[in-house]
Amino acid sequence: MDRIEQIDEIEAIEIELLLRGIYQRYGYDFRNYASASIRRRILNFAKNEGLLTISSVQEKVLHDANTMDRFVLSLTVSVTAMFRDPEFFLEIRRNVVPLLKTYPLIRIWDAGCCTGEEAYSMAIILQEEGIFDKCRIYATDMNESVLRKAKTGIFHLSHMKAYTDNYIQSGGTKSFSEYYTAKYDHAILQHSLRKNIVFAQHNLVSDRSFNEFNLVMLRNVLIYFNEDLRLKVLKLVHDSLMPFGLLALGKRETLRFATHEASYEELDAVEKIYRRTA
Numbered sequence: 001m002d003r004i005e006q007i008d009e010i011e012a013i014e015i016e017l018l019l020r021g022i023y024q025r026y027g028y029d030f031r032n033y034a035s036a037s038i039r040r041r042i043l044n045f046a047k048n049e050g051l052l053t054i055s056s057v058q059e060k061v062l063h064d065a066n067t068m069d070r071f072v073l074s075l076t077v078s079v080t081a082m083f084r085d086p087e088f089f090l091e092i093r094r095n096v097v098p099l100l101k102t103y104p105l106i107r108i109w110d111a112g113c114c115t116g117e118e119a120y121s122m123a124i125i126l127q128e129e130g131i132f133d134k135c136r137i138y139a140t141d142m143n144e145s146v147l148r149k150a151k152t153g154i155f156h157l158s159h160m161k162a163y164t165d166n167y168i169q170s171g172g173t174k175s176f177s178e179y180y181t182a183k184y185d186h187a188i189l190q191h192s193l194r195k196n197i198v199f200a201q202h203n204l205v206s207d208r209s210f211n212e213f214n215l216v217m218l219r220n221v222l223i224y225f226n227e228d229l230r231l232k233v234l235k236l237v238h239d240s241l242m243p244f245g246l247l248a249l250g251k252r253e254t255l256r257f258a259t260h261e262a263s264y265e266e267l268d269a270v271e272k273i274y275r276r277t278a
């Protein structure tokens with residue numbers, strides 16, 4: 001074994017020990033996250049914290065809960081936006097809302113909601129379609145600090161130009177600025193958008209299904225996981241969907257090879273929207 005191979009092997013052992021230690025100490029289970037990206041993020045974290053080895057990351061994270069909070073944030077660095085992938089939200093308006101309208105009470109689970117932009121985007125569409133009052137959006141994430149931000153409904157004003165463009169492309173016809181009040185360099189979202197959204201902590205890896213939903217949005221979360229974990233999480237989502245319930249994945253994600261693949265029809269192959277048939 002040459003020196004580089006040796007270093008790689010030690011690093012793999014250190015990562016395994018680190019993730020096992022975190023699971024035992026804090027209950028966060030990152031052991032089945034996609035290995036290349038988790039390695040990259042751990043190495044980045046070490047660099048930012050000025051730590052030379054992954055073993056020293058382990059020591060610091062296990063002994064100090066504040067370091068652990070930063071670690072969780074860095075492992076799940078989150079990109080999100082209002083009306084992200086506007087064509088997806090256009091499809092929601094055109095083909096999903098008419099199906100949702102047929103239910104007396106509509107339960108939506110936005111899993112991996114990050115800082116809330118996706119849930120607020122849905123709230124806007126549902127409000128415009130006149131059905132927000134009969135909807136409950138359960139917006140969950142494993143990361144408490146993103147949820148704290150989500151609950152405020154306050155975003156940086158500098159994002160609003162891009163969000164306005166997205167909103168228009170998603171079929172929005174109002175003036176997007178009606179949905180927020182600008183204060184200094186922040187945009188405070190209209191309070192009415194908050195009223196039917198419940199933000200709560202939920203870990204897709206270790207927590208159970210908690211309701212039956214008409215629509216589950218699980219967008220840009222499966223990409224973090226390895227194949228086994230993807231299948232496990234898709235099973236959890238399957239158990240959380242009512243018969244004929246709808247499932248929306250991210251653009252680069254798929255139901256293919258999932259245990260229950262045959263129990264779904266594809267409503268939109270490009271936007272990855274599926275309907276449970278059985």
Ligand SMILES: C[S@@+](CC[C@H](N)C(=O)[O-])C[C@H]1O[C@@H](n2cnc3c(N)ncnc32)[C@H](O)[C@@H]1O
Pocket residue numbers: 076077078079080081084111112113114115118140141142143146202203204205218219220221224250
């Ligand atoms: C890239 S963001 C996606 C946000 C939003 N769904 C979107 O598409 O814009 C991924 C989110 O998944 C969350 N996440 C990662 N692992 C998770 C887990 N095991 N349980 C719940 N949320 C998780 C992260 O904290 C992050 O906020």
